[in-house]
Amino acid sequence: MSLTRLFKEPLFLFLLLGAGLFALEVVRDGQEQRTIIVDRAALLSHIENQTGRYDRTAAESRLQAMTPAARNQLINDYIREEALHREALARGFVQEDYVIRRRLVQKVEFLAEAAAREIEAPLESDLLAYFEANKSRYSQPPRLTFTHVYLRDAESGEAALLLAALNRESVPATEAGQYGDRFAYFLNYVDRDQAFVASHFGDDMASRLFAADVGDVWVGPFESPHGAHLVRVMKKTAATTPTFTTIRQSVEIEYMAEQQRLARDRYLAELVSAYEVDSRLSR
Amino acid sequence: MGKGLFKRHLMLAGAGLLMTSTMALAESAPYSKPTQSQYPKNLYWGDTHLHTRNSADAYSLGNMNLTPADAFRFARGAQLIAHNGMPVQLRRPLDFLVVSDHSEYLGGYYRHGVKDPLVTDNEVGRQWQTFVDSGDVVSLMGAFTGSMANPEEHPPFPYETRLRIWQDVATTADEHNIPGQFTAFSGYEWTSMIDGNNLHRVVIYRDGADKVGQIPPFSGQDSLDPRELWKALARYEAKTGGEVMAIAHNGNLSNGMMFPDKSVDGNPIDLAYAELRSRWEPVYEVTQVKGDGEAHPTLSPDDEFADFENWDWDNIGRTAEKEDWMLQHEYARGALKLGLMFEEKLGVNPFKFGLIGSTDGHNSFATMEEDNFFGKFPESEPGATRLENAMAGDQLWKNWNIVASGYAAVWARENTREAIFEAMQRREVYATTGSRIQVRFFGGWEYNKDDVNRPGYLDAAYAGGVPMGGDLTAAPGKDAPRFILTAAKDPDGANLDRVQIIKGWQAADGSLKEKVYDVAWSGDRQPDRKTGKLPPVGSTVDVESATFTNTIGATDLAVVWTDPGFDPEQRAFYYARVIEIPRPRWSTYDAAYFGLELPEGINLTVQDRAYTSPIWYTP
Numbered sequence: 029m030s031l032t033r034l035f036k037e038p039l040f041l042f043l044l045l046g047a048g049l050f051a052l053e054v055v056r057d058g059q060e061q062r063t064i065i066v067d068r069a070a071l072l073s074h075i076e077n078q079t080g081r082y083d084r085t086a087a088e089s090r091l092q093a094m095t096p097a098a099r100n101q102l103i104n105d106y107i108r109e110e111a112l113h114r115e116a117l118a119r120g121f122v123q124e125d126y127v128i129r130r131r132l133v134q135k136v137e138f139l140a141e142a143a144a145r146e147i148e149a150p151l152e153s154d155l156l157a158y159f160e161a162n163k164s165r166y167s168q169p170p171r172l173t174f175t176h177v178y179l180r181d182a183e184s185g186e187a188a189l190l191l192a193a194l195n196r197e198s199v200p201a202t203e204a205g206q207y208g209d210r211f212a213y214f215l216n217y218v219d220r221d222q223a224f225v226a227s228h229f230g231d232d233m234a235s236r237l238f239a240a241d242v243g244d245v246w247v248g249p250f251e252s253p254h255g256a257h258l259v260r261v262m263k264k265t266a267a268t269t270p271t272f273t274t275i276r277q278s279v280e281i282e283y284m285a286e287q288q289r290l291a292r293d294r295y296l297a298e299l300v301s302a303y304e305v306d307s308r309l310s311r
Numbered sequence: 312m313g314k315g316l317f318k319r320h321l322m323l324a325g326a327g328l329l330m331t332s333t334m335a336l337a338e339s340a341p342y343s344k345p346t347q348s349q350y351p352k353n354l355y356w357g358d359t360h361l362h363t364r365n366s367a368d369a370y371s372l373g374n375m376n377l378t379p380a381d382a383f384r385f386a387r388g389a390q391l392i393a394h395n396g397m398p399v400q401l402r403r404p405l406d407f408l409v410v411s412d413h414s415e416y417l418g419g420y421y422r423h424g425v426k427d428p429l430v431t432d433n434e435v436g437r438q439w440q441t442f443v444d445s446g447d448v449v450s451l452m453g454a455f456t457g458s459m460a461n462p463e464e465h466p467p468f469p470y471e472t473r474l475r476i477w478q479d480v481a482t483t484a485d486e487h488n489i490p491g492q493f494t495a496f497s498g499y500e501w502t503s504m505i506d507g508n509n510l511h512r513v514v515i516y517r518d519g520a521d522k523v524g525q526i527p528p529f530s531g532q533d534s535l536d537p538r539e540l541w542k543a544l545a546r547y548e549a550k551t552g553g554e555v556m557a558i559a560h561n562g563n564l565s566n567g568m569m570f571p572d573k574s575v576d577g578n579p580i581d582l583a584y585a586e587l588r589s590r591w592e593p594v595y596e597v598t599q600v601k602g603d604g605e606a607h608p609t610l611s612p613d614d615e616f617a618d619f620e621n622w623d624w625d626n627i628g629r630t631a632e633k634e635d636w637m638l639q640h641e642y643a644r645g646a647l648k649l650g651l652m653f654e655e656k657l658g659v660n661p662f663k664f665g666l667i668g669s670t671d672g673h674n675s676f677a678t679m680e681e682d683n684f685f686g687k688f689p690e691s692e693p694g695a696t697r698l699e700n701a702m703a704g705d706q707l708w709k710n711w712n713i714v715a716s717g718y719a720a721v722w723a724r725e726n727t728r729e730a731i732f733e734a735m736q737r738r739e740v741y742a743t744t745g746s747r748i749q750v751r752f753f754g755g756w757e758y759n760k761d762d763v764n765r766p767g768y769l770d771a772a773y774a775g776g777v778p779m780g781g782d783l784t785a786a787p788g789k790d791a792p793r794f795i796l797t798a799a800k801d802p803d804g805a806n807l808d809r810v811q812i813i814k815g816w817q818a819a820d821g822s823l824k825e826k827v828y829d830v831a832w833s834g835d836r837q838p839d840r841k842t843g844k845l846p847p848v849g850s851t852v853d854v855e856s857a858t859f860t861n862t863i864g865a866t867d868l869a870v871v872w873t874d875p876g877f878d879p880e881q882r883a884f885y886y887a888r889v890i891e892i893p894r895p896r897w898s899t900y901d902a903a904y905f906g907l908e909l910p911e912g913i914n915l916t917v918q919d920r921a922y923t924s925p926i927w928y929t930p
Contacts, residue, residue: 138375142425178766205767212799212867213749215766216352227403227802254866281380281486 064110066103074106136299140292147287150280158283159272166270166278169221172238173263175204177246178211179256187249187256194246194258201260212254219265233257238264350773351722351739355731356747357407358386358677359558359719360500360513360596360669365412365480369673370420372703373689377675379410379480383487383495386677394689399676402683402803403747405718406726407494410484411513414499414528415458418476419468429476433469459504460628462532473527481520488519490727499528501557503535505575507628508568510537511560513596513669514544517732518553525551536575541587554732557591558667561604562646564627567637570646570662585653585661594735595664597643597742597922598717599671600679600687605742605888605922606644609635614827615844616811616890616918620714620744629707647925648815648823651882654929655817665738665780665924666886668717668745677718679745681917682857684715684897695905698898698913711913715897716744720921722751722778738780738924746801746919752779752887753795754926756787763795763869779886780924791877792928796830798889798921799867805891806864808833808848808918812872816883827888830872833865850893852916857895857903859916864892879930886925890918 068091075087094102122128150158159166177194179187193199194207205215213228226234229252240247242261249256272279362369363379373394385391388404412418422430423439430436457465467473480497487495496515503510516523529543537557544555562569574580597604602622611617623633639645643666650662670677674692678685684693691697691710698711722739723730734740741750751769755776762768772795777783783792798810809832815825829838829845838845852859874885893916895903902909909915 134373134375138424141376141421145425205765205770208766210764210766210768210797210869212797213802214352215769277486278489281384285380285384 064107066106070106071102074102074109078105137292137296140295143295144288144291147284147291150283150287155276155279155283156272158286159275159279162282163269165282166275168265168268168270169223170238170267171219171221171265172225172261173216173218173220173265174237174259174261175201175216176211176260177204177208177258178254179249179258180209180254182249182256187258191246191248191258199246201262204260208258209255219263229254229257237261350769350778351724351730351734352769353723353725354749355406355494355721355723355726356403357405357409357494357719357721357731358670358672358679359409359496359498359515359667360411360560360599360671361386361408361675361677362412362500362671362673363410363675364421365410365418366500366673367413367416367420368703369412369675369688370424372673374674375421375424379412379483379675380487382410382675382677383408383483383493385675387487387493391676393676393685393692394674395692395694397693399678399683399685401678402680404493405677407496407721407731408677409496409498409513409515410480411498411500411515412480413502414530415502415532416468417473417480417499417528417530422476429472430468433472435466435468459502459531460535462530462535465532467530467532470527474524477527478520478524481516481523484523485520488728491725494726494728494731496728496732497523500560501529501531501540503531503537503540504628505535505568506566507626507630508566509560509562509564509627510535510568510575512537512540512557512592513560514540514555514557515732515735516553516555517728518551518555519728522551522553538574538584538587541591544591556593556732556735558669559592559595559664560671561596561599561602562641562643563602563604563622564625565637565641566626566631566633567640570640570649572640580653580657580661582657582659585657585659588661589659589663593665593738594667594740594924595643595646596669596671597666598668598714598744600713600716601671602712603714603716603744604642605666607638607642610638610642610645611825611827616827616888616920619920620716620914620917622708622712624708643922644813644815644825647884647886648817648825651815651817651884652821652823654882655821660927663927665735665740666742666922667719667735667740668742668922669719670717679715679718681715681745681894681897681919682900684745684900686710687713693901693904695907698901698907698910709910711898711910714744715917716919718743718745718747720747720750739778741779741921741923743921744917744919746804746891746921748801748804748807748889748891748919748921749799750779750887750889750921750923751795751797752923752926753777754781754783754792754885754928755795756790756792758793758795758871760871762871763797768795768797777926779926781926783926783928786877786879786928786930789879791874792885794872794874794885794887794926795870796872796887797867797869798887800861800864800891805859805894805919806833806861806866807868808864808890808892809845810868810870811888811890812885813888814874814876814883814885816878816881818881819878826876828872831868831870833863833868833892848892850916852893852895852899854895854899854915855903857900859892859894861892882930883928884925885928887921887923889921891920893918 071091072087075090076082222234222238225237233250233252236250240261242264246258246260248258250259361382363377363382364370364374381391386405386408388401390398390400393399419430423436484495484497498513498515501512501514526547529540547555559569572579574584603620606614606617607621608618625632646662650660654660670679673688676685686692691713701707701709720741720743721731721734723734753772753776757775762771794812796810798807800806809829812828812830818824832845833848836846849863851862896914896917898913899915
């Protein structure tokens with residue numbers, strides 16, 4: 029994204045207002061005063077806004093070069109824009125414009141960021157309690173290690189015959205690549221969870237595979253959307269929940285993220301609680 | 312399966328028995344044979360170019376809340392709330408992420424906003440505060456604007472401030488880096504812009520915060536000249552013993568400066584330039600949210616797939632219109648061709664890059680699926696207005712032009728910083744425009760026609776040639792090189808239309824040529840006898856409902872291809888392009904979801920694709 033360009037954009041300036049870099053004094057003044065001051069600075073800003081080129085020197089030379097008629101046009105244009113803007117504010121259009129409303133809301137939401145920054149470093153006991161309460165989130169799903177022989181379009185019975193041959197000849201898992209057809213994805217799958225296996229073999233075959241036994245024999249055939257598969261399941265790792273010490277850092281990250289979210293929520297809830305809600309909804 | 316093939320199984324089964332008895336004695340070999348294979352078998356997906364609120368433009372355009380930590384958590388699969396209020400989550404987590412915020416006033420806007428003394432208690436911050444107090448918006452803007460284009464007038468934060476903000480960034484990456492599960496890289500974007508032309512680079516570190524945090528990132532305020540960036544990277548490595556690389560930003564908004572004839576000082580690029588660039592920029596960001604940069608129809612009029620999501624109107628500052636001469640200095644194929652010419656002239660190819668895609672998202676979300684696309688800035692998150700509004704507060708290009716693209720695919724042995732960084736250095740990586748198409752591409756002289764029919768073909772592919780990103784140097788006799796290309800559809804995506812090999816070469820008279828070969832395709836289509844063109848695959852897209860079916864196309868395609876026009880005396884490169892069948896473009900999903908009329912001129916469908924890194928042949 030072009031930063032230079034962005035900084036020249038009126039809306040960008042407005043967003044900066046929203047970001048809390050500036051107070052909203054400008055807007056409020058506009059609402060209260062009925063006097064439109066036309067001075068050199070105002071005209072230069074207006075030129076810059078019109079051209080989209082925020083270069084004071086260029087604006088000055090442009091102003092300098094203007095014929096009296098053009099200069100009058102510029103002044104009238106500025107007065108018109110300023111007056112209409114104030115009129116929009118006076119008529120409450122700010123409240124009605126959802127884009128502006130969102131930006132103003134965002135500005136207040138941003139105040140909560142300061143609150144979120146004040147979260148103190150957690151105690152070890154806080155982290156431990158958080159870990160205990162959210163244990164399921166850290167558990168690793170079951171994983172499977174296997175290799176397969178793939179038959180793209182085996183006629184009925186052929187896969188079973190090859191399976192028998194593989195077992196009869198005690199073909200090791202490492203020789204799987206010498207049989208059958210090339211599979212679109214991988215030959216060996218190492219420590220893969222069921223979702224990953226399902227993405228390559230389909231849900232049905234994946235759940236059947238995860239139910240199969242580990243062993244020194246070829247099993248199958250398993251049907252996938254791609255064809256038939258003869259499989260050697262080499263390792264199955266049950267679902268595990270890591271101990272606190274091994275994933276302390278992840279716990280701390282999640283804990284801090286949650287504390288910051290809570291701090292923001294608290295801050296904003298306090299603001300909201302200053303308002304009385306008059307609910308007129310029927311039950 | 313025919314009878315003949317079945318017999319082959321049984322014969323091989325016999326051979327297997329023999330090998331088994333041999334192996335039983337060979338206890339010196341490791342039990343786990345895969346540990347012996349040196350080639351990478353795992354495919355990892357990631358994004359090397361993502362911004363958070365630490366970037367001045369992201370923050371200013373409404374991403375005031377989402378941090379680098381949020382971006383890492385999101386990439387790993389966490390659900391977040393987008394700026395439009397919608398919950399958002401990746402369908403499948405990514406394997407790695409580089410948070411690459413702009414290094415100019417990195418983190419400065421946010422920290423100033425929350426009155427962080429690190430930023431408010433120095434000369435720059437105090438000056439910003441005077442602008443704030445007096446409502447002098449223009450001057451504040453000017454200070455920041457200048458850091459890109461006139462850095463001498465707009466000094467950076469003090470060294471200590473930059474260093475401490477940077478250490479915070481590097482530490483955050485370390486905290487989210489889980490070797491074997493998820494790789495979080497430290498990185499930043501150097502945002503040089505000269506005359507409105509985009510020369511940006513993303514810088515990626517292989518190292519942890521202990522090294523990364525020793526030197527603050529190089530910024531446009533340090534220099535706008537890429538050669539100075541490369542020298543700074545060399546200084547980092549010399550001082551820390553670490554490793555770092557730069558990835559050039561998609562060149563489509565550089566108005567001819569990304570792959571130039573001349574350095575920024577106006578002198579023709581020379582050997583020193585070529586050596587620095589080829590040393591520090593092994594891969595290039597060929598596709599991202601602001602346009603696809605593989606090929607351009609003006610440069611490649613015979614390539615019917617070249618006209619794809621191109622952004623070719625002007626430069627990033629919108630200060631000058633695009634002119635035709637610029638295109639070959641912006642698009643990957645043109646630059647790869649220029650590289651051959653420079654290599655002949657200088658002895659080193661300055662533009663010898665692999666290809667990756669990335670997002671360049673600025674809202675902390677690396678979402679690049681057509682039906683799960685959260686745009687570039689908060690303003691282009693899903694909503695009933697993003698087909699009408701324009702980027703950066705309705706001032707830049709219409710947001711319907713933004714592209715749900717792309718990702719970086721990496722072939723590596725394991726999911727670690729080291730393995731992924733090394734894969735990028737050897738260019739065994741590829742780009743996609745958002746899909747997770749699986750592609751393997753090899754070149755060599757040993758391959759046989761039916762190699763790709765064998766399930767264990769990778770052993771032969773690596774043993775008899777080089778993978779994507781590699782070099783072929785000696786042509787035995789006059790034989791043409793052969794290429795193995797296998798591609799499988801995104802398991803959760805669209806089928807494949809075709810796979811192509813694109814060759815670029817320098818002819819005997821010095822001129823630069825290119826040709827696109829359709830090498831495998833779905834169905835029983837035949838190339839047109841006159842034009843040689845393969846007919847389109849068709850379309851199953853229903854625009855009204857924004858749906859498609861995989862009833863056309865292939866789930867996977869594979870081929871061993873021999874270059875019919877090979878000349879052993881000519882420099883050449885070859886890369887593969889994999890094209891999916893049409894599916895609804897993200898904007899079509901939006902129209903269906905929000906019940907919108909699509910604006911005129913917008914593409915209803917998209918054929919997402921993968922671009923592999925090239926293989927070069929050098930006589």
